[in-house]
Amino acid sequence: MELLPQSREALDEYVATVDDVEHELRVIERWAVRTVPECVAMSVTFLDDDVTFTLVASPGPGAAAIGEVSAMTSDDRNEVPGAAGDEAVLDEEWWAEMARSRASAGIASTVSLPVVNHGRVVLTIDLYASTAHAFHGRLEALAEALGASQAGAITNADLGFETRRRAEEAPGRLRDQRVIDVAVGLLAARECVDVDTARSLLFDSAQRAGIDVVQAALVVHALHQG
Protein backbone atom coordinates (compact mmCIF):
# COMPACT_ATOMS: atom_id res chain seq x y z
CA MET A 1 0.00 0.00 0.00
CA GLU A 2 1.04 3.60 -0.52
CA LEU A 3 0.54 6.59 1.71
CA LEU A 4 -1.84 9.19 0.33
CA PRO A 5 0.14 12.32 -0.69
CA GLN A 6 -1.74 14.23 2.01
CA SER A 7 -0.73 11.63 4.59
CA ARG A 8 2.89 11.96 3.48
CA GLU A 9 2.62 15.73 3.94
CA ALA A 10 0.92 15.33 7.31
CA LEU A 11 3.60 12.91 8.50
CA ASP A 12 6.23 15.57 7.84
CA GLU A 13 4.51 17.93 10.25
CA TYR A 14 3.36 15.41 12.84
CA VAL A 15 5.60 15.05 15.87
CA ALA A 16 4.44 12.18 18.03
CA THR A 17 5.86 10.49 21.08
CA VAL A 18 6.98 7.58 18.91
CA ASP A 19 10.10 8.21 16.88
CA ASP A 20 8.88 7.09 13.48
CA VAL A 21 5.15 7.13 12.83
CA GLU A 22 5.54 5.87 9.27
CA HIS A 23 7.39 2.83 10.57
CA GLU A 24 4.50 2.18 12.98
CA LEU A 25 2.04 2.46 10.10
CA ARG A 26 4.06 -0.01 8.06
CA VAL A 27 4.13 -2.49 10.94
CA ILE A 28 0.33 -2.24 11.26
CA GLU A 29 -0.05 -2.61 7.49
CA ARG A 30 2.18 -5.69 7.42
CA TRP A 31 0.21 -7.46 10.14
CA ALA A 32 -3.13 -6.45 8.64
CA VAL A 33 -2.29 -7.76 5.17
CA ARG A 34 -0.74 -10.89 6.60
CA THR A 35 -3.96 -11.63 8.48
CA VAL A 36 -6.38 -10.41 5.81
CA PRO A 37 -4.78 -10.63 2.36
CA GLU A 38 -7.83 -8.94 0.77
CA CYS A 39 -7.04 -5.75 2.69
CA VAL A 40 -6.73 -2.91 0.15
CA ALA A 41 -6.66 0.19 2.34
CA MET A 42 -5.97 1.19 5.89
CA SER A 43 -6.40 4.29 8.01
CA VAL A 44 -4.91 4.95 11.42
CA THR A 45 -6.30 7.77 13.55
CA PHE A 46 -4.31 9.18 16.47
CA LEU A 47 -7.16 10.25 18.68
CA ASP A 48 -5.23 12.61 20.99
CA ASP A 49 -4.27 14.76 18.02
CA ASP A 50 -7.29 13.87 15.89
CA VAL A 51 -5.11 13.17 12.88
CA THR A 52 -5.65 10.36 10.37
CA PHE A 53 -3.15 8.72 8.02
CA THR A 54 -4.30 6.53 5.13
CA LEU A 55 -2.59 3.96 2.95
CA VAL A 56 -4.21 2.48 -0.14
CA ALA A 57 -3.23 -0.34 -2.49
CA SER A 58 -2.47 0.59 -6.05
CA PRO A 59 -5.44 -0.24 -8.29
CA GLY A 60 -5.00 -2.88 -10.96
CA PRO A 61 -4.86 -1.90 -14.63
CA GLY A 62 -8.11 -0.23 -15.65
CA ALA A 63 -9.54 -0.38 -12.13
CA ALA A 64 -10.77 2.61 -10.17
CA ALA A 65 -8.43 3.83 -7.45
CA ILE A 66 -9.38 2.44 -4.05
CA GLY A 67 -12.03 4.63 -2.47
CA GLU A 68 -11.51 7.38 -4.98
CA VAL A 69 -14.47 9.51 -5.96
CA SER A 70 -14.41 10.34 -9.64
CA ALA A 71 -16.46 12.67 -11.76
CA MET A 72 -19.35 10.93 -13.40
CA THR A 73 -19.45 10.73 -17.14
CA SER A 74 -22.17 9.55 -19.43
CA ASP A 75 -20.33 6.25 -19.74
CA ASP A 76 -20.49 5.77 -15.97
CA ARG A 77 -24.26 5.57 -16.05
CA ASN A 78 -24.16 2.38 -18.01
CA GLU A 79 -21.70 0.79 -15.57
CA VAL A 80 -24.10 0.93 -12.64
CA PRO A 81 -26.19 -2.21 -12.21
CA GLY A 82 -29.80 -1.45 -12.96
CA ALA A 83 -29.07 1.77 -14.77
CA ALA A 84 -31.75 2.37 -17.36
CA GLY A 85 -30.56 4.96 -19.80
CA ASP A 86 -31.54 8.62 -19.81
CA GLU A 87 -34.57 8.20 -17.51
CA ALA A 88 -32.25 7.10 -14.73
CA VAL A 89 -30.41 10.43 -14.78
CA LEU A 90 -33.51 12.06 -13.35
CA ASP A 91 -33.95 9.38 -10.66
CA GLU A 92 -32.71 10.59 -7.27
CA GLU A 93 -32.33 7.09 -5.89
CA TRP A 94 -30.26 6.12 -8.89
CA TRP A 95 -27.90 9.01 -8.26
CA ALA A 96 -27.59 8.04 -4.56
CA GLU A 97 -26.75 4.47 -5.50
CA MET A 98 -24.25 5.73 -8.04
CA ALA A 99 -22.61 7.94 -5.42
CA ARG A 100 -22.30 5.06 -2.97
CA SER A 101 -20.93 2.84 -5.65
CA ARG A 102 -18.30 5.33 -6.72
CA ALA A 103 -17.42 6.51 -3.21
CA SER A 104 -16.37 3.09 -2.10
CA ALA A 105 -14.71 1.87 -5.26
CA GLY A 106 -12.88 -1.36 -4.55
CA ILE A 107 -14.15 -1.61 -1.00
CA ALA A 108 -16.65 -4.31 -0.04
CA SER A 109 -16.15 -4.62 3.71
CA THR A 110 -14.54 -2.67 6.55
CA VAL A 111 -13.63 -3.09 10.18
CA SER A 112 -12.71 -0.48 12.76
CA LEU A 113 -10.53 -1.61 15.66
CA PRO A 114 -9.79 0.53 18.72
CA VAL A 115 -6.39 0.27 20.41
CA VAL A 116 -6.59 0.80 24.15
CA ASN A 117 -3.68 1.97 26.28
CA HIS A 118 -4.00 2.25 30.06
CA GLY A 119 -7.77 2.01 29.79
CA ARG A 120 -8.01 4.72 27.16
CA VAL A 121 -8.58 4.44 23.41
CA VAL A 122 -5.56 6.07 21.79
CA LEU A 123 -5.71 4.77 18.22
CA THR A 124 -8.34 3.61 15.79
CA ILE A 125 -7.29 1.27 13.01
CA ASP A 126 -9.70 1.11 10.08
CA LEU A 127 -9.16 -1.65 7.55
CA TYR A 128 -10.81 -1.92 4.14
CA ALA A 129 -11.09 -5.11 2.09
CA SER A 130 -12.00 -5.85 -1.51
CA THR A 131 -14.35 -8.74 -0.69
CA ALA A 132 -17.54 -8.74 1.33
CA HIS A 133 -16.52 -11.41 3.84
CA ALA A 134 -12.82 -10.71 4.17
CA PHE A 135 -12.97 -10.11 7.92
CA HIS A 136 -15.29 -12.99 8.80
CA GLY A 137 -13.61 -15.31 11.26
CA ARG A 138 -10.47 -13.18 11.32
CA LEU A 139 -11.32 -10.47 13.82
CA GLU A 140 -9.76 -12.25 16.77
CA ALA A 141 -6.53 -12.84 14.89
CA LEU A 142 -6.52 -9.24 13.63
CA ALA A 143 -7.10 -7.78 17.07
CA GLU A 144 -4.37 -9.93 18.55
CA ALA A 145 -1.88 -9.09 15.79
CA LEU A 146 -2.57 -5.36 16.03
CA GLY A 147 -2.83 -5.16 19.81
CA ALA A 148 -6.40 -3.93 19.37
CA SER A 149 -9.62 -4.62 21.19
CA GLN A 150 -11.81 -7.19 19.45
CA ALA A 151 -14.69 -6.26 21.77
CA GLY A 152 -14.72 -2.73 20.34
CA ALA A 153 -14.55 -3.81 16.69
CA ILE A 154 -17.16 -2.36 14.35
CA THR A 155 -17.72 -3.88 10.93
CA ASN A 156 -18.92 -2.28 7.69
CA ALA A 157 -19.48 1.12 9.27
CA ASP A 158 -17.30 2.99 6.79
CA LEU A 159 -17.98 1.56 3.35
CA GLY A 160 -17.86 5.15 2.08
CA PHE A 161 -14.19 5.39 3.20
CA GLU A 162 -14.79 8.46 5.35
CA THR A 163 -11.37 8.12 6.95
CA ARG A 164 -9.78 8.86 3.58
CA ARG A 165 -11.48 12.25 3.56
CA ARG A 166 -10.21 12.87 7.09
CA ALA A 167 -6.70 11.90 5.99
CA GLU A 168 -6.94 14.34 3.09
CA GLU A 169 -7.81 17.09 5.54
CA ALA A 170 -4.94 16.25 7.90
CA PRO A 171 -2.31 18.67 6.48
CA GLY A 172 -4.67 21.62 6.77
CA ARG A 173 -5.71 20.54 10.22
CA LEU A 174 -2.07 20.30 11.36
CA ARG A 175 -1.31 23.74 9.87
CA ASP A 176 -4.23 25.23 11.77
CA GLN A 177 -3.11 23.48 14.93
CA ARG A 178 0.37 24.94 14.58
CA VAL A 179 -1.02 28.45 14.21
CA ILE A 180 -3.16 27.94 17.32
CA ASP A 181 -0.38 26.34 19.39
CA VAL A 182 2.08 29.13 18.66
CA ALA A 183 -0.55 31.77 19.41
CA VAL A 184 -1.26 30.09 22.73
CA GLY A 185 2.44 30.29 23.64
CA LEU A 186 2.62 33.95 22.61
CA LEU A 187 -0.53 34.74 24.57
CA ALA A 188 0.76 32.91 27.65
CA ALA A 189 3.92 35.03 27.58
CA ARG A 190 2.00 38.23 26.95
CA GLU A 191 -0.53 37.68 29.72
CA CYS A 192 1.90 35.94 32.12
CA VAL A 193 -0.34 32.87 32.43
CA ASP A 194 0.15 29.15 31.81
CA VAL A 195 -0.61 27.66 28.42
CA ASP A 196 -3.87 26.03 29.53
CA THR A 197 -5.21 29.38 30.67
CA ALA A 198 -3.93 31.02 27.49
CA ARG A 199 -5.68 28.39 25.37
CA SER A 200 -8.95 29.07 27.19
CA LEU A 201 -8.44 32.80 26.69
CA LEU A 202 -7.91 32.32 22.96
CA PHE A 203 -10.94 30.10 22.47
CA ASP A 204 -13.16 32.31 24.64
CA SER A 205 -12.02 35.41 22.77
CA ALA A 206 -12.73 33.79 19.41
CA GLN A 207 -16.19 32.76 20.56
CA ARG A 208 -16.98 36.22 21.91
CA ALA A 209 -15.78 37.83 18.70
CA GLY A 210 -17.74 35.35 16.62
CA ILE A 211 -14.69 34.28 14.64
CA ASP A 212 -12.90 31.02 14.03
CA VAL A 213 -10.19 30.24 16.58
CA VAL A 214 -7.60 30.10 13.79
CA GLN A 215 -8.51 33.66 12.83
CA ALA A 216 -8.15 34.69 16.46
CA ALA A 217 -4.77 32.97 16.58
CA LEU A 218 -3.63 34.89 13.50
CA VAL A 219 -4.59 38.11 15.25
CA VAL A 220 -2.34 37.12 18.16
CA HIS A 221 0.50 36.47 15.70
CA ALA A 222 -0.04 39.87 14.11
CA LEU A 223 -0.07 41.62 17.48
CA HIS A 224 3.15 39.93 18.46
CA GLN A 225 4.86 41.16 15.34
CA GLY A 226 3.68 44.70 15.95
Added chain:
Amino acid sequence: MDRHTSIRTPGRQIVRVAVKDESELVVRGIQAMLAPYAEQVAVLPDRSDHPTPLSDLTLYEPTRHRGTATTGGGIPRRFPTRMVAYSWDCSPEMVSTEMALGAAGFVSKWLPARRLVRDLLQLAEGRVVVDAWDGAPEPQVETGMAFQLTQRETDVLSLIAAGQSNQDIAQQEHISINSVKSYIRSAYAKIEVTSRSQAVLWAIRHGLLLPTDAARDAARVAHR
Protein backbone atom coordinates in the same frame (compact mmCIF):
# COMPACT_ATOMS: atom_id res chain seq x y z
CA MET B 1 42.98 50.18 15.16
CA ASP B 2 41.32 51.92 18.01
CA ARG B 3 39.54 49.48 20.31
CA HIS B 4 36.38 51.56 20.27
CA THR B 5 36.08 51.74 16.52
CA SER B 6 36.76 48.09 15.83
CA ILE B 7 33.08 47.14 15.81
CA ARG B 8 32.07 49.89 13.43
CA THR B 9 31.06 48.95 9.93
CA PRO B 10 32.61 51.32 7.41
CA GLY B 11 30.03 53.59 5.82
CA ARG B 12 27.34 52.96 8.39
CA GLN B 13 25.27 55.96 9.45
CA ILE B 14 25.19 56.96 13.08
CA VAL B 15 22.46 55.15 14.97
CA ARG B 16 20.26 57.63 16.79
CA VAL B 17 19.07 56.29 20.12
CA ALA B 18 16.39 58.15 22.06
CA VAL B 19 16.14 57.61 25.80
CA LYS B 20 12.49 57.76 26.79
CA ASP B 21 11.34 59.68 29.86
CA GLU B 22 14.54 59.41 31.87
CA SER B 23 16.02 62.08 34.10
CA GLU B 24 18.71 64.43 32.84
CA LEU B 25 21.11 62.61 35.12
CA VAL B 26 20.47 59.28 33.42
CA VAL B 27 20.49 60.66 29.87
CA ARG B 28 23.73 62.53 30.43
CA GLY B 29 25.17 59.45 32.09
CA ILE B 30 24.40 57.31 29.02
CA GLN B 31 25.70 60.04 26.70
CA ALA B 32 28.94 60.19 28.66
CA MET B 33 29.24 56.42 28.74
CA LEU B 34 28.77 56.14 24.97
CA ALA B 35 30.79 59.24 24.07
CA PRO B 36 33.76 57.13 22.92
CA TYR B 37 31.41 55.60 20.34
CA ALA B 38 30.08 58.90 19.01
CA GLU B 39 30.85 57.83 15.44
CA GLN B 40 28.42 54.99 15.82
CA VAL B 41 25.76 55.99 18.31
CA ALA B 42 24.13 59.29 19.21
CA VAL B 43 22.08 59.46 22.41
CA LEU B 44 19.12 61.85 22.57
CA PRO B 45 16.70 62.67 25.36
CA ASP B 46 13.06 61.92 24.62
CA ARG B 47 10.68 63.49 27.07
CA SER B 48 6.92 63.37 26.87
CA ASP B 49 6.66 67.14 27.32
CA HIS B 50 9.03 67.87 24.42
CA PRO B 51 8.83 67.24 20.67
CA THR B 52 9.77 63.68 19.79
CA PRO B 53 13.29 63.45 18.38
CA LEU B 54 13.96 61.53 15.20
CA SER B 55 15.61 58.27 16.17
CA ASP B 56 16.31 54.72 15.03
CA LEU B 57 15.77 53.16 18.43
CA THR B 58 14.06 54.21 21.62
CA LEU B 59 15.24 52.89 24.95
CA TYR B 60 12.54 52.75 27.61
CA GLU B 61 12.45 51.65 31.23
CA PRO B 62 9.74 48.96 31.48
CA THR B 63 8.75 49.76 35.05
CA ARG B 64 8.18 53.38 34.08
CA HIS B 65 5.84 52.40 31.24
CA ARG B 66 4.13 49.40 32.78
CA GLY B 67 0.46 49.19 31.93
CA THR B 68 -2.11 46.65 32.85
CA ALA B 69 -3.04 43.48 31.07
CA THR B 70 -6.32 45.01 29.99
CA THR B 71 -4.69 48.04 28.44
CA GLY B 72 -2.27 45.87 26.51
CA GLY B 73 0.91 46.54 28.44
CA GLY B 74 3.19 49.44 28.83
CA ILE B 75 5.37 49.81 25.77
CA PRO B 76 5.02 53.35 24.47
CA ARG B 77 3.67 52.81 20.98
CA ARG B 78 3.14 56.24 19.53
CA PHE B 79 6.60 56.56 17.98
CA PRO B 80 7.55 54.77 14.79
CA THR B 81 10.89 53.51 16.06
CA ARG B 82 12.01 50.20 17.42
CA MET B 83 11.29 50.16 21.14
CA VAL B 84 13.98 48.53 23.27
CA ALA B 85 13.48 47.74 26.94
CA TYR B 86 16.39 49.02 29.04
CA SER B 87 16.22 47.91 32.62
CA TRP B 88 18.06 46.96 35.80
CA ASP B 89 15.57 44.13 36.28
CA CYS B 90 16.77 41.35 34.00
CA SER B 91 14.68 38.57 35.46
CA PRO B 92 13.24 36.04 32.99
CA GLU B 93 9.77 37.31 33.88
CA MET B 94 10.69 40.89 32.98
CA VAL B 95 12.40 39.86 29.72
CA SER B 96 9.53 37.56 28.80
CA THR B 97 6.92 40.19 29.47
CA GLU B 98 8.59 42.93 27.46
CA MET B 99 9.36 40.68 24.50
CA ALA B 100 5.83 39.33 24.51
CA LEU B 101 4.53 42.89 24.57
CA GLY B 102 6.36 43.50 21.35
CA ALA B 103 9.68 45.07 22.32
CA ALA B 104 12.30 44.88 19.58
CA GLY B 105 14.85 43.89 22.19
CA PHE B 106 15.87 43.90 25.81
CA VAL B 107 19.18 45.28 27.03
CA SER B 108 20.40 45.39 30.58
CA LYS B 109 21.43 48.58 32.35
CA TRP B 110 24.32 46.54 33.76
CA LEU B 111 25.96 46.26 30.35
CA PRO B 112 29.34 47.86 29.79
CA ALA B 113 29.48 50.50 27.04
CA ARG B 114 31.09 48.39 24.37
CA ARG B 115 28.58 45.57 24.73
CA LEU B 116 25.67 48.00 24.83
CA VAL B 117 26.86 49.64 21.60
CA ARG B 118 27.22 46.27 19.93
CA ASP B 119 23.64 45.39 20.92
CA LEU B 120 22.29 48.75 19.77
CA LEU B 121 23.95 48.43 16.38
CA GLN B 122 22.45 44.98 15.92
CA LEU B 123 19.03 46.25 16.96
CA ALA B 124 19.30 49.11 14.51
CA GLU B 125 19.95 46.54 11.78
CA GLY B 126 16.59 44.98 12.54
CA ARG B 127 17.74 42.08 14.65
CA VAL B 128 16.02 41.04 17.86
CA VAL B 129 18.51 41.22 20.72
CA VAL B 130 18.04 40.08 24.28
CA ASP B 131 21.07 40.85 26.43
CA ALA B 132 19.88 40.44 29.98
CA TRP B 133 23.21 40.23 31.78
CA ASP B 134 22.46 41.12 35.38
CA GLY B 135 25.90 42.31 36.40
CA ALA B 136 26.83 39.09 38.18
CA PRO B 137 30.63 38.69 38.36
CA GLU B 138 30.60 35.31 36.64
CA PRO B 139 29.72 35.34 32.96
CA GLN B 140 26.15 34.29 32.43
CA VAL B 141 25.71 30.85 31.00
CA GLU B 142 23.96 30.85 27.64
CA THR B 143 20.38 29.61 27.78
CA GLY B 144 21.14 26.68 25.55
CA MET B 145 24.15 25.66 27.62
CA ALA B 146 22.24 25.98 30.88
CA PHE B 147 19.75 23.42 29.64
CA GLN B 148 22.41 21.43 27.79
CA LEU B 149 20.70 22.16 24.49
CA THR B 150 22.83 21.73 21.41
CA GLN B 151 23.09 24.65 19.01
CA ARG B 152 20.82 22.82 16.58
CA GLU B 153 18.20 22.19 19.25
CA THR B 154 18.33 25.86 20.23
CA ASP B 155 17.91 26.92 16.60
CA VAL B 156 14.98 24.56 16.10
CA LEU B 157 13.25 25.89 19.23
CA SER B 158 13.70 29.45 17.97
CA LEU B 159 12.11 28.55 14.66
CA ILE B 160 9.23 26.75 16.35
CA ALA B 161 8.59 29.87 18.42
CA ALA B 162 8.44 31.82 15.16
CA GLY B 163 5.67 29.51 13.94
CA GLN B 164 7.66 27.76 11.23
CA SER B 165 6.64 24.35 9.91
CA ASN B 166 8.90 21.31 10.14
CA GLN B 167 9.40 21.57 6.38
CA ASP B 168 10.49 25.21 6.67
CA ILE B 169 12.87 24.37 9.51
CA ALA B 170 14.37 21.48 7.56
CA GLN B 171 15.02 23.74 4.57
CA GLN B 172 16.42 26.56 6.64
CA GLU B 173 18.71 24.33 8.69
CA HIS B 174 19.61 22.06 5.74
CA ILE B 175 18.60 18.93 7.61
CA SER B 176 16.02 16.18 7.03
CA ILE B 177 12.47 16.25 8.34
CA ASN B 178 13.25 13.30 10.59
CA SER B 179 16.21 15.18 12.03
CA VAL B 180 13.95 18.16 12.73
CA LYS B 181 11.52 15.92 14.59
CA SER B 182 14.37 14.30 16.46
CA TYR B 183 15.72 17.71 17.57
CA ILE B 184 12.23 18.77 18.61
CA ARG B 185 11.77 15.68 20.75
CA SER B 186 15.20 15.95 22.38
CA ALA B 187 14.81 19.69 23.00
CA TYR B 188 11.36 19.20 24.53
CA ALA B 189 12.78 16.54 26.84
CA LYS B 190 15.65 18.79 27.95
CA ILE B 191 13.50 21.82 28.68
CA GLU B 192 10.79 19.58 30.12
CA VAL B 193 7.86 20.61 27.94
CA THR B 194 5.37 18.38 26.20
CA SER B 195 3.67 20.67 23.72
CA ARG B 196 4.46 23.27 21.09
CA SER B 197 2.67 25.97 23.09
CA GLN B 198 4.85 25.26 26.11
CA ALA B 199 7.94 25.29 23.90
CA VAL B 200 6.97 28.69 22.45
CA LEU B 201 6.45 30.11 25.94
CA TRP B 202 9.79 28.68 27.06
CA ALA B 203 11.56 30.10 24.02
CA ILE B 204 10.13 33.58 24.66
CA ARG B 205 11.08 33.47 28.32
CA HIS B 206 14.61 32.49 27.42
CA GLY B 207 15.15 35.00 24.66
CA LEU B 208 15.23 32.53 21.77
CA LEU B 209 13.57 34.83 19.31
CA LEU B 210 14.20 35.21 15.64
CA PRO B 211 14.79 38.50 13.92
CA THR B 212 11.49 40.22 13.28
CA ASP B 213 11.53 39.76 9.52
CA ALA B 214 12.06 36.04 9.77
CA ALA B 215 9.31 35.75 12.35
CA ARG B 216 6.98 37.71 10.10
CA ASP B 217 7.84 35.52 7.15
CA ALA B 218 7.28 32.45 9.24
CA ALA B 219 3.88 33.61 10.36
CA ARG B 220 3.04 34.41 6.75
CA VAL B 221 3.79 30.86 5.62
CA ALA B 222 2.27 29.33 8.72
CA HIS B 223 -1.19 29.53 7.29
CA ARG B 224 -0.51 29.13 3.62
